[in-house]
Amino acid sequence: MRSYQDPCGVARALDLVGDRWALLVVRELMLGPKRFTDLHRxxxxxxxxxxxxxxxxxxxxxxxxxxxxxxxAVVWVYELTAWGLGLEPVLLHLGRWGSRAPITTANRLGVTSLVLALKAMYLPGFEGSLELRMGEEVFFVETSREDIAVGRGPAARPDAVLKGEAGALASVLFQGADPREAVAAGELEIEGDEAAVKRLIGHLASSAT
Structure with a gap:
């Protein structure tokens, strides 16, 4: 492995996770273990x-x-160590900072990226519970006036359930797309309190801000 040969903590961190794809591997494992085939996909x-x-x-x-x-299962998976999980606030701050840069690809946001973006872009003040269903993957979103918790699995008592691809959800949550238009186009399904979804959107920093 190449090294900056610099004793600064930033340089030492980049020695470990600064190579191409390294931090994105960490991102993909932040919500739980994955097989090699899942990571490659x-x-x-x-x-x-x-x-x-x-x-x-x-x-x-x-x-x-x-x-x-x-x-x-009896399959091999990769997962973050406790030290690796300590990179979460770094990823969230980096994601928030990078959200101001223009999008230069037509590729849609991935599932893990969307869920981490919710944590990174949350603006305190909303209280509620949502469930996100993207294909076979299910995540809960629990918010308080101070914080947000997201993770794999269903929400206990969701105010609303959103179903759709990660890209469609990202367009509604972060990029100003109208939820009703997304529903009418068949890109999104909303079960429950649509007003709760709109309130959450109001507490997410736009990528344009």
């Missing part, structure tokens, strides 16, 4: 060789570990 621009190399380097650095899931 969710990072479509990466080659298998480069992805394997980054995972090996992150594992050697103690940021990522590989383990076998117990029966009946």
């Amino acid at each position: 969710d990072l479509p621009g990466s080659s298998q060789n480069v992805l394997s190399q980054r995972l090996r380097e992150l594992e050697e650095a103690g940021v990522v570990r590989r383990r076998k899931l117990p029966p009946p």
Whole structure:
């Protein structure tokens, strides 16, 4: 691995996660373990060789570990160590900072990126519970006037449930698309209190701000 040979903590951090794809691997594992095939699917621009190399380097650095899931799954997955999970606030701040840069790709936002963006862009003040369903993946969103919690699994008592692809949800939540137009176009389904969805949108920083 290349090194900046600089004792500064920033330089030492970049020695570990500064190579291409490294931080995006960390991003994809932030919400839980994934198989290699899942990571390669969710990072479509990466080659298998480069992805394997980054995972090996992150594992050697103690940021990522590989383990076998117990029966009946019995598959190998990659997950963040406790030290690796400590990168979450870095990713959230970096995502918030980067949201001001212009979007230069037609590719749509991924599921993990959308969920982390909710945490990064949340503006305190909204209280409510939502559930997001994107294909087979389900996430809860619980907000208070001070904080937001998101994670895998259904919400206990959601005010509303949103169903759609991550890109469609991102357009409504962050980019000003009208929820009713998205519903009419068949890109989004909303069950429950539509007003709760609009209130949450009002407490998410726009990528244009």
